[in-house]
Amino acid sequence: NDYLELQAIRKNFGNTRVLDNVDLQIREGELVTLLGPSGCGKSTLLRCIAGLADPDSGRILLEKKDLTQLPPRSREVGMVFQSYALFPNLTVRENMEYGLKMRRASKDVMRRRSEELLALVDLEDKRDAYPQQLSGGQQQRVALARSLAVQPKLLLLDEPLSALDAKIRKNLRTEIREIQKRFKMTTIFVTHDQEEALTVSDRICIMNKGVIVQDGIPEALYNSP
Ligand code: ADP
Ligand code: ADP
Numbered sequence: 001n002d003y004l005e006l007q008a009i010r011k012n013f014g015n016t017r018v019l020d021n022v023d024l025q026i027r028e029g030e031l032v033t034l035l036g037p038s039g040c041g042k043s044t045l046l047r048c049i050a051g052l053a054d055p056d057s058g059r060i061l062l063e064k065k066d067l068t069q070l071p072p073r074s075r076e077v078g079m080v081f082q083s084y085a086l087f088p089n090l091t092v093r094e095n096m097e098y099g100l101k102m103r104r105a106s107k108d109v110m111r112r113r114s115e116e117l118l119a120l121v122d123l124e125d126k127r128d129a130y131p132q133q134l135s136g137g138q139q140q141r142v143a144l145a146r147s148l149a150v151q152p153k154l155l156l157l158d159e160p161l162s163a164l165d166a167k168i169r170k171n172l173r174t175e176i177r178e179i180q181k182r183f184k185m186t187t188i189f190v191t192h193d194q195e196e197a198l199t200v201s202d203r204i205c206i207m208n209k210g211v212i213v214q215d216g217i218p219e220a221l222y223n224s225p
Contacts, residue, residue: 009058036207078147
């Protein structure tokens with residue numbers, strides 16, 4: 001009953017091995033955190049799943065389909081980055097509708113979906129604002145909503161809170177967890193912050209030097225030496 005299955009993922013950059021035979025299984029609706037120090041390969045693993053990087057070998061199965069055979073746009077994967085990566089020349093609403101427009105959704109569908117998501121992240125009064133008119137936390141909520149607009153099968157969050165102030169970080173991580181549960185969205189959350197990992201996760205995988213060295217529920221991590 002694995003929803004996402006990574007099999008023996010390897011990736012080198014030059015002579016450096018960045019991912020060393022990574023295996024990982026994730027069930028539908030689970031939020032799994034990859035926790036590990038900077039440079040251990042977390043981003044690279046997400047980028048391989050999203051199609052922004054190619055593994056040298058290995059398979060990535062989402063509902064039994066091998067994603068490595070599909071171009072990024074066909075993978076039905078949403079991704080949020082540390083830097084919000086919104087389109088600066090598009091309004092909040094246009095940012096949210098962009099992915100749907102690319103998929104040739106009707107105006108009605110785009111409008112309905114963007115309004116639902118604006119309400120979800122409580123930014124209805126910012127629908128016509130441009131990204132630079134928003135705070136960092138607001139921009140990141142737009143980025144999150146935008147990634148959900150196309151109803152992805154998998155959500156990849158790459159240090160989504162790292163650029164934000166401590167207080168906003170705490171609020172937003174609670175919000176992300178609530179949204180993730182509400183939509184039963186299968187999610188991989190990347191962080192180097194242990195407290196963050198402990199508070200948002202169903203399961204935590206600890207990564208070090210391109211290898212998952214520990215995999216368990218947050219309580220197990222908390223009680224380990
Ligand atoms: P993390 O997300 O855990 O901080 P990354 O996956 O970003 O780690 O990086 C893992 C290692 O791979 C680092 O040593 C990084 O410098 C290297 N790396 C990442 N992307 C590239 C790239 N495009 N070219 C060369 N080296 C890279
Ligand atoms: P993150 O903060 O998510 O770990 P990085 O800042 O390490 O990401 O990397 C940002 C971008 O630079 C990515 O596209 C990554 O692939 C690339 N990159 C990272 N390290 C290197 C490197 N040593 N050489 C070339 N590109 C790199």
